[in-house]
Amino acid sequence: MERFRVCFAKSGMLKYISHLDLQRTFLRALRRAKIPLAYSQGFSPQPRVVFAAPLGIGIEGINEYLDLFLTRQMQMELLEKRINKQLPMGLIVKNICSISLEEPAISALIGAALYRARLEMDPGSLQQNIGNLLSAEQLPKERQHKKGKKQVDIRPFILDLWEEEIGGSRNLFMLLVTGSSGGARPEEILELLQLPELRKGTILTRESLFFRVGEKLLTPGGAAYNNINEVKAWREKLL
Amino acid sequence: MPSLQSPQLLLRVNKPARYLGIEINAVHKEPDQFQVHLALAFPDLYEVAMSHLGLKILYSVANAVEGVYAERVFAPAPDMEEVLQKENKMLFSLESGTSLQDFDMVGFTLQYELAYTSILTMLALGGIPLRSADRGVKVPFVLGGGPLAFNPEPLAPFFDFFVVGDGEEVLPEILKLYKEWKAESSAKGRDDFLKKVAGVTGVYVPSFYEPFYREDKFAGINPLAEEASLPVEKRTVLNLEEAPYPCSFIVPFMEVVHDRATLELFRGCSQGCRFCQAGIIYRPVRERTVSKLSQQAKDIINQTGLEEISLSSLSSSDYPYIEELLEKLEAELDENIRLSLPSLRADPFGVKLMERIQKNKASGITFAPEAGSQRLRDVINKNITEEEILEASRDAFRTGRGHIKLYFMIGLPTETYDDLREMVKLVQKISSFTPPKSGGRGNKSRVSVSVSNFVPKPHTPFQWEQQLNIPEVKRRQLFLRERFQKMKGVDFTWHNAENSFIEAVFARGDRKLAAVLEKAFTKGCRMDAWSDMFSFSAWMQAFQAVGIKGESYALHSPSYDDPLPWDHISTGVCKDFLIREHQRAVEGITTGDCRWGNCAGCGLEACSKQNGKGEQI
Ligand code: SF4
Numbered sequence: 001m002e003r004f005r006v007c008f009a010k011s012g013m014l015k016y017i018s019h020l021d022l023q024r025t026f027l028r029a030l031r032r033a034k035i036p037l038a039y040s041q042g043f044s045p046q047p048r049v050v051f052a053a054p055l056g057i058g059i060e061g062i063n064e065y066l067d068l069f070l071t072r073q074m075q076m077e078l079l080e081k082r083i084n085k086q087l088p089m090g091l092i093v094k095n096i097c098s099i100s101l102e103e104p105a106i107s108a109l110i111g112a113a114l115y116r117a118r119l120e121m122d123p124g125s126l127q128q129n130i131g132n133l134l135s136a137e138q139l140p141k142e143r144q145h146k147k148g149k150k151q152v153d154i155r156p157f158i159l160d161l162w163e164e165e166i167g168g169s170r171n172l173f174m175l176l177v178t179g180s181s182g183g184a185r186p187e188e189i190l191e192l193l194q195l196p197e198l199r200k201g202t203i204l205t206r207e208s209l210f211f212r213v214g215e216k217l218l219t220p221g222g223a224a225y226n227n228i229n230e231v232k233a234w235r236e237k238l239l
Numbered sequence: 240m241p242s243l244q245s246p247q248l249l250l251r252v253n254k255p256a257r258y259l260g261i262e263i264n265a266v267h268k269e270p271d272q273f274q275v276h277l278a279l280a281f282p283d284l285y286e287v288a289m290s291h292l293g294l295k296i297l298y299s300v301a302n303a304v305e306g307v308y309a310e311r312v313f314a315p316a317p318d319m320e321e322v323l324q325k326e327n328k329m330l331f332s333l334e335s336g337t338s339l340q341d342f343d344m345v346g347f348t349l350q351y352e353l354a355y356t357s358i359l360t361m362l363a364l365g366g367i368p369l370r371s372a373d374r375g376v377k378v379p380f381v382l383g384g385g386p387l388a389f390n391p392e393p394l395a396p397f398f399d400f401f402v403v404g405d406g407e408e409v410l411p412e413i414l415k416l417y418k419e420w421k422a423e424s425s426a427k428g429r430d431d432f433l434k435k436v437a438g439v440t441g442v443y444v445p446s447f448y449e450p451f452y453r454e455d456k457f458a459g460i461n462p463l464a465e466e467a468s469l470p471v472e473k474r475t476v477l478n479l480e481e482a483p484y485p486c487s488f489i490v491p492f493m494e495v496v497h498d499r500a501t502l503e504l505f506r507g508c509s510q511g512c513r514f515c516q517a518g519i520i521y522r523p524v525r526e527r528t529v530s531k532l533s534q535q536a537k538d539i540i541n542q543t544g545l546e547e548i549s550l551s552s553l554s555s556s557d558y559p560y561i562e563e564l565l566e567k568l569e570a571e572l573d574e575n576i577r578l579s580l581p582s583l584r585a586d587p588f589g590v591k592l593m594e595r596i597q598k599n600k601a602s603g604i605t606f607a608p609e610a611g612s613q614r615l616r617d618v619i620n621k622n623i624t625e626e627e628i629l630e631a632s633r634d635a636f637r638t639g640r641g642h643i644k645l646y647f648m649i650g651l652p653t654e655t656y657d658d659l660r661e662m663v664k665l666v667q668k669i670s671s672f673t674p675p676k677s678g679g680r681g682n683k684s685r686v687s688v689s690v691s692n693f694v695p696k697p698h699t700p701f702q703w704e705q706q707l708n709i710p711e712v713k714r715r716q717l718f719l720r721e722r723f724q725k726m727k728g729v730d731f732t733w734h735n736a737e738n739s740f741i742e743a744v745f746a747r748g749d750r751k752l753a754a755v756l757e758k759a760f761t762k763g764c765r766m767d768a769w770s771d772m773f774s775f776s777a778w779m780q781a782f783q784a785v786g787i788k789g790e791s792y793a794l795h796s797p798s799y800d801d802p803l804p805w806d807h808i809s810t811g812v813c814k815d816f817l818i819r820e821h822q823r824a825v826e827g828i829t830t831g832d833c834r835w836g837n838c839a840g841c842g843l844e845a846c847s848k849q850n851g852k853g854e855q856i
Binding site: 013014016017018020021024025027028029030031032033037039045047057058086088089090198199201 | 246247249250251254255256259261262263490492493494540541542543544545546573575
């Protein structure tokens with residue numbers, strides 16, 4: 001068996017499909033592309049494709065990840081080409097690398113995500129509000145659960161917030177804890193900052209996913225940052 | 240991106256994936272590539288519409304016609320309807336976001352009566368006047384096809400024309416005719432096209448006919464125009480093998496009701512169940528060959544990447560080469576592609592087939608004995624014995640299946656409480672069989688009983704029968720519920736009696752019912768098949784407002800001599816045969832399946848086996 005890590009983008013109209021829809025869509029594209037998928041054992045064998053982290057409806061993701069288990073070795077360029085030929089408009093594989101079978105499941109490693117909100121309308125000064133959030137001890141937030149409402153403190157899930165001006169327009173960046181043991185959703189931060197929600201035209205992008213190892217932030221694709229400031233510095237270099 | 244599919248709309252509704260229109264295999268054409276713009280409309284939600292084979296066939300057939308662009312338009316979910324109304328936007332097509340009113344033609348699939356109000360909703364939201372008489376030159380032609388086109392009268396005022404029978408040959412003919420007309424003579428007005436299209440076999444233009452009544456009762460229908468043929472003959476695709484089939488099924492993003500590819504093994508069914516309309520209107524039986532089907536299976540998987548293929552037909556264990564087909568598919572398809580057989584006979588052969596294709600036993604098996612007693616099964620001509628049902632169930636449990644689902648109908652002609660007692664006994668016996676040790680369903684039930692209500696359908700031997708009244712349906716449901724509740728490992732579900740009543744009224748309706756339909760629509764009725772949307776009281780108010788009693792349709796048994804509102808639409812099966820079958824039903828005499836045995840003399844001229852004339856057997 002071989003394991004590959006696929007970095008892909010989900011954007012355009014496809015940001016409106018759910019995580020389950022995305023999984024289905026990918027699997028069907030892989031089957032059309034005749035990729036030799038490995039299957040799990042048991043009565044109803046499932047193809048072994050593991051997605052890093054679900055992305056909410058309406059948010060685009062430009063560096064999303066999934067792990068692919070294949071029954072045999074394949075040349076990575078060929079793999080990328082074949083998959084891209086079969087993906088619907090709005091999904092694209094950006095690159096593929098080989099990964100050791102020994103590594104833990106990608107979904108278990110994800111610990112943080114960087115989001116960018118494009119602020120279409122001028123929201124006035126945000127510095128004050130951002131400062132208030134970051135200096136707050138606690139940020140209780142009501143969440144709707146299956147069994148009614150629940151109060152959650154989301155302050156520990158906010159790693160950092162900052163503003164950047166890109167090409168003349170303003171952007172809010174949010175580095176948030178995410179993953180299987182809890183996290184904050186970017187929409188919650190928008191609400192706390194009294195910024196317009198997605199349906200009012202705010203465009204939200206997940207720029208990157210990270211594994212967290214102590215202070216360190218590592219992307220599933222292999223880039224490593226020693227701390228949050230290095231992530232910010234990398235962002236600035238992009239400008 | 241069409242402006243209608245903007246974030247402002249899409250993020251305000253649940254499941255925006257319903258409205259994207261860019262699924263794999265969706266067809267996109269530029270405006271200079273077509274002259275005729277057809278909307279294929281299905282009056283239900285995306286997930287239902289995208290499960291319907293007929294729509295997919297027509298989509299590919301229409302798009303293959305030179306100069307034609309066919310798109311999909313489905314009923315908006317209530318949340319989308321609200322957004323459209325608030326924003327003052329029109330109902331739009333999925334592929335290009337075009338408003339319904341800007342198409343040349345809008346073709347509705349007519350699949351079940353409880354979707355009728357949704358048709359009116361879609362017309363209204365699409366900016367199209369409800370009644371064909373009110374439509375001007377620029378308004379699209381509204382057509383309808385599907386099983387309910389065999390009694391289209393309750394819909395007559397809302398449609399410009401109907402297509403009766405198989406659509407895959409006749410639709411291209413209509414589109415070509417329209418293309419010529421649009422280019423050359425559209426200045427002559429709508430009626431000019433309707434006259435032309437009325438000449439196509441299988442097309443029914445209701446405004447060219449006028450029903451008449453005696454003492455308020457339907458008494459017949461008169462043709463008003465030279466072009467109005469009587470009767471209207473259905474269209475039949477005789478060579479299914481060569482008929483177009485869409486191997487490039489659209490691949491939905493979201494989960495739909497039948498989330499799988501479909502192979503159509505054959506069309507039609509000759510078992511002759513006397514309540515079944517499909518068994519009459521799709522005659523004769525037409526098969527595809529094993530080599531054709533296996534080729535289609537491979538093409539479908541290649542072009543869609545779907546993980547499951549359903550081997551579909553009205554009764555798949557009747558396909559004579561079913562084992563050969565399974566063998567070929569197993570050999571030729573990837574081992575991870577699942578096969579499913581949706582309509583198996585409740586006999587040991589059915590279980591054997593199921594055994595072979597479905598390794599996942601937790602998913603259970605479904606049988607449809609329809610009636611609980613042998614007497615009643617003989618009345619409805621369900622040619623299956625209690626022995627076969629029991630043996631099939633025993634086999635199913637023995638081979639490891641943990642769950643059996645049973646479908647029955649109540650309110651069938653001649654049914655008494657004794658027949659219900661027999662049903663209870665049959666279920667009792669089945670539930671007493673030892674289930675497998677590891678059924679995989681934990682403490683869940685082993686037997687699920689689902690009971691629907693008999694609806695007497697046009698063109699069947701039971702068209703002269705009536706439905707049970709609602710209180711009596713409920714009494715019988717209660718009778719069963721009390722007994723099934725006490726049984727361990729059995730769960731029981733039943734259909735809403737009021738729902739079935741409305742279904743019966745419109746199944747047997749005449750043109751006068753159109754007013755009730757329109758009233759119900761203005762009172763907010765839509766998507767009546769969804770129990771959370773159905774409002775019986777709104778329907779009752781609509782009947783009252785128009786001054787029509789639904790009971791006179793559903794609870795009335797006409798005599799053989801009474802003219803019926805659907806008599807002018809011909810299925811090719813003669814009335815004498817239906818009368819004979821009705822009489823045999825009452826006497827409890829069964830009629831064999833004409834596929835294996837003798838011709839039963841239904842009079843179908845298109846049948847290669849017939850003795851044709853409908854002679855007494
Ligand atoms: S004509 Fe005879 S063989 Fe053909 S469908 Fe009718 S009953 Fe069956």
